[in-house]
Amino acid sequence: DIQMTQSPSSLSASVGDRVTITCRASQSISSYLNWYQQKPGKAPKLLIYAASSLQSGVPSRFSGSGSGTEFTLTISSLLAEDFATYFCQQSDSIPYSFGQGTKLEIK
Amino acid sequence: QVQLVQSGAEVKKPGASVKVSCKTSGNTFNTYYMHWVRQAPGQGLEWMGIINPNGGSTSYAQRFQGRVTMTRDSSTGTIYMEVSSLTSEDTAVYYCATDSSGHYCFDDWGQGTLVTVSS
Numbered sequence: 001d002i003q004m005t006q007s008p009s010s011l012s013a014s015v016g017d018r019v020t021i022t023c024r025a026s027q028s029i030s031s032y033l034n035w036y037q038q039k040p041g042k043a044p045k046l047l048i049y050a051a052s053s054l055q056s057g058v059p060s061r062f063s064g065s066g067s068g069t070e071f072t073l074t075i076s077s078l079l080a081e082d083f084a085t086y087f088c089q090q091s092d093s094i095p096y097s098f099g100q101g102t103k104l105e106i107k
Numbered sequence: 108q109v110q111l112v113q114s115g116a117e118v119k120k121p122g123a124s125v126k127v128s129c130k131t132s133g134n135t136f137n138t139y140y141m142h143w144v145r146q147a148p149g150q151g152l153e154w155m156g157i158i159n160p161n162g163g164s165t166s167y168a169q170r171f172q173g174r175v176t177m178t179r180d181s182s183t184g185t186i187y188m189e190v191s192s193l194t195s196e197d198t199a200v201y202y203c204a205t206d207s208s209g210h211y212c213f214d215d216w217g218q219g220t221l222v223t224v225s226s
Contacts, residue, residue: 046214049212050210053210100151
């Protein structure tokens with residue numbers, strides 16, 4: 001099974017900051033990597049699919065990059081609404097697996 | 108976009124079973140594979156398995172083999188997930204999700220169903 005490891009597990013930042021979250025896979029997953037945002041009490045929301053493709057309706061301040069085993073999610077300039085928990089997920093092979101999450105908090 | 112509507116919250120005793128439903132909208136039922144993902148309180152997301160509504164074939168995560176059953180009812184456009192031999196560690200929000208875009212991602216989610224296991 002493929003293990004996904006996110007870092008950091010939590011992050012404090014201010015409105016306007018640029019932040020980057022990293023996700024590493026235990027083996028190559030090509031570009032089968034997705035990013036989700038989750039707010040308390042809500043279902044996850046897809047932000048980025050296939051490592052770098054922006055889901056329709058998601059603001060362009062979100063971007064993703066990487067391939068193989070190392071991936072990043074970048075938020076170019078934080079807005080208040082971006083404070084949430086972010087998860088990566090691999091869809092290269094079943095069983096699909098998620099990173100443990102990164103909680104983005106207001107500094 | 109696919110609308111997924113799940114059944115309501117459940118409270119079960121240890122050792123019991125629970126069956127959660129997920130109803131799809133429109134005429135898309137046989138088109139997209141459906142997944143189940145769960146999230147224990149304050150924890151991360153855990154993929155449980157997948158069902159092909161067109162035929163009913165399934166694949167489960169190893170840790171749920173023998174304890175989870177995913178089925179579908181084509182006549183109502185509904186998929187089901189049953190978890191047996193519940194323990195307190197099964198207390199979680201259970202989500203159905205689908206890849207309606209074909210991009211190997213979960214782009215549509217149900218609202219979640221809280222299952223609480225308590226004596």
